[in-house]
Amino acid sequence: MTLSRRLIVCLDVQDGRVVKGVNFTGLRDVGDPVALAERYENEGADEITFLDITATHEARATLLDLARRTAERLFIPLTIGGGIRSVTDIAEALRAGADKVSLNSAAVRDPLVLTAGAERFGAQCIVASIDAKWDGKRYRVYTAGGRTPTPLDAIAWAQECVARGAGEILLTSIDADGRRTGYDLTLTRAVASAVSVPVIASGGAGEAAHVVAAITEGGADAALVAGILHDGVTTVAALKRAMRAAALPIREVAA
Amino acid sequence: MRITVFDYGAGNLHSLMKALAGPEREVRSETDPVAALATDVLVLPGVGAFGAAAARLAPGRAAMRDAILAGLPTLGICLGMQLLFESSEEGEGAGLAVLGGRVERLHARRLPQIGWNTLEAVREPLITTSGLTTAYYANGFVCRTADAAVVTAWSTHEDDRFAAAVRVARCIGVQFHPEKSSAPGRLFVDGFLRALQQGALPPLSDS
Numbered sequence: 175m176t177l178s179r180r181l182i183v184c185l186d187v188q189d190g191r192v193v194k195g196v197n198f199t200g201l202r203d204v205g206d207p208v209a210l211a212e213r214y215e216n217e218g219a220d221e222i223t224f225l226d227i228t229a230t231h232e233a234r235a236t237l238l239d240l241a242r243r244t245a246e247r248l249f250i251p252l253t254i255g256g257g258i259r260s261v262t263d264i265a266e267a268l269r270a271g272a273d274k275v276s277l278n279s280a281a282v283r284d285p286l287v288l289t290a291g292a293e294r295f296g297a298q299c300i301v302a303s304i305d306a307k308w309d310g311k312r313y314r315v316y317t318a319g320g321r322t323p324t325p326l327d328a329i330a331w332a333q334e335c336v337a338r339g340a341g342e343i344l345l346t347s348i349d350a351d352g353r354r355t356g357y358d359l360t361l362t363r364a365v366a367s368a369v370s371v372p373v374i375a376s377g378g379a380g381e382a383a384h385v386v387a388a389i390t391e392g393g394a395d396a397a398l399v400a401g402i403l404h405d406g407v408t409t410v411a412a413l414k415r416a417m418r419a420a421a422l423p424i425r426e427v428a429a
Numbered sequence: 430m431r432i433t434v435f436d437y438g439a440g441n442l443h444s445l446m447k448a449l450a451g452p453e454r455e456v457r458s459e460t461d462p463v464a465a466l467a468t469d470v471l472v473l474p475g476v477g478a479f480g481a482a483a484a485r486l487a488p489g490r491a492a493m494r495d496a497i498l499a500g501l502p503t504l505g506i507c508l509g510m511q512l513l514f515e516s517s518e519e520g521e522g523a524g525l526a527v528l529g530g531r532v533e534r535l536h537a538r539r540l541p542q543i544g545w546n547t548l549e550a551v552r553e554p555l556i557t558t559s560g561l562t563t564a565y566y567a568n569g570f571v572c573r574t575a576d577a578a579v580v581t582a583w584s585t586h587e588d589d590r591f592a593a594a595v596r597v598a599r600c601i602g603v604q605f606h607p608e609k610s611s612a613p614g615r616l617f618v619d620g621f622l623r624a625l626q627q628g629a630l631p632p633l634s635d636s
Binding site: 177178179215220245246247251268271273274294296297298341370371372396425426427428 | 440441443444447448476477478481508538539540541542543544545546547560562563565566567568569585586587606608609610611612613614615
C-alpha cells in the first residue's frame with residue numbers, strides 16, 4: 175500500500191477561542207477549540223491545525239495552555255502556528271502538546287530558526303508556512319498574515335525552507351483564500367514539484383472536488399480546509415468519500 | 430502497575446501519557462535513564478533526534494539494555510524503536526543494541542514520511558485486535574534489522590518496505606505513533622498494558 179493523502183482541518187484561534195463562526199449543531203460551546211478538534215477527529219480528520227491569529231506575547235500562555243488541554247484529548251497530530259519566532263517558542267509549543275509547529279514570518283526574518291528547530295526536534299515537526307500571491311510575473315511571498323510583501327519568490331523560497339530544515343510546506347494562496355473557488359493548482363503544482371518534502375495545499379476550498387484536485391492535479395500530499403467545514407457547507411466524511419471515489423489512498427475510519 | 434516514560438527532553442509527551450493512563454496504572458516521566466528502570470513498564474517515546482536522545486541515554490545505556498533483554502516490559506515508539514538498534518545514520522551515538530541492525534534513511538522521493546500508512550503482514554496480535562490497520566508516521570529514518578524474524582508488521586513508503594513493528598523478549602517497538610493514530614492507536618497501547626497487567630503478552634501469530 176502507500177501513504178494516505180491527508181485532510182487537515184484548520185481552526186483560527188484568538189485568546190484560546192475559535193474566532194470564525196463555527197456552524198455546528200449539537201455542540202454546546204462552538205468556540206471551544208478542544209471540543210471542535212475532538213469532534214473533527216471523530217469525523218475522520220487526519221490532522222488538526224490551530225492558527226493563533228493574535229500571536230501577541232500575552233496570548234502565548236493562553237495558546238500553550240490550549241495546546242496542553244487539546245493534546246490530552248486529541249489523538250491525531252496537532253500543528254500550532256502563529257507567533258512562533260524562536261527555537262525557545264518551538265520547544266515550548268512542542269512541550270505543551272503540539273506535534274508540529276508552523277513558522278511563517280519568523281522563517282523569512284531568520285531562516286536559521288528552521289535549521290535550529292530541525293536539528294533539535296527533527297525535520298518532521300518543522301512546517302514552513304508560505305503565503306503566496308501572484309503579482310503578474312511570479313508568486314510573491316507575503317508575511318504578517320498576508321499584509322507584508324517580501325522580495326521572495328515562493329518557489330525558490332520553498333526550496334530554501336527545505337534546504338534549511340523544514341520537513342513540510344504549508345502553502346497558502348492569498349488570491350484563492352476565502353473565495354471558495356478552488357485551490358491555486360498552478361502554485362501548488364509548482365511548489366510540490368520543486369521540493370522533496372510533503373506539501374499541504376491551503377486556501378480556496380469550496381467543495382469536495384477542490385480537495386481532490388489539490389492532490390491529483392496540484393500534487394499536494396494533503397489539503398487543508400477550514401471555512402467550508404465550520405460553516406457546515408460540507409463534512410469531513412463527505413470530503414473523505416470524494417477522495418476515496420477519486421481513488422486516492424485515504425485513511426478509513428470505522429463508523 | 431508503574432509505567433515510566435523516559436523523557437529525552439524533546440517534545441510532546443501529553444498525548445502519550447494520556448494514552449498510557451488507565452485503572453491501576455501510575456504513569457510518570459523520568460529524565461534519568463537509570464532511575465527510569467525502577468518501573469514495571471518502560472516507554473521510550475517518539476519525539477526528537479537520534480543523536481540528542483542517544484546522548485541522554487548514554488549514562489544508563491548498559492543497564493537499560495540488560496533490563497530489556499532480561500524481560501523488562503518496554504514500548505519503544507518511533508525514535509524510541511530506533512534506539513533499540515545499534516546506531517543511526519541520523520546522528521552520532523550508540524543505541525541500546527537490544528536488536529541488531531542500523532537506522533537508515535528511507536529510500537523515497539518524498540521525505541520525511543508524514544501521514545497515515547497501512548500496516549502489512551501483521552504478526553503482532555496486539556495490533557490486529559486493536560483494529561489498527563492504518564497508522565500515523567512522522568519519520569525520515571527506519572530500522573534495517575539484521576534479523577527479519579523480529580519484525581511483526583511492515584509498511585511501505587513509495588517503494589521502500591520497512592519494519593513497522595518489532596518484538597524481542599517483552600519489548601515492542603513501533604515505527605508509527607500509536608498515540609497519534611486515533612482510537613485504534615489508543616486501543617493498541619491499552620492492549621499492550623492490559624496484557625502485561627494480566628501477566629503475559631500474547632504469542633505472535635504465524636502469518
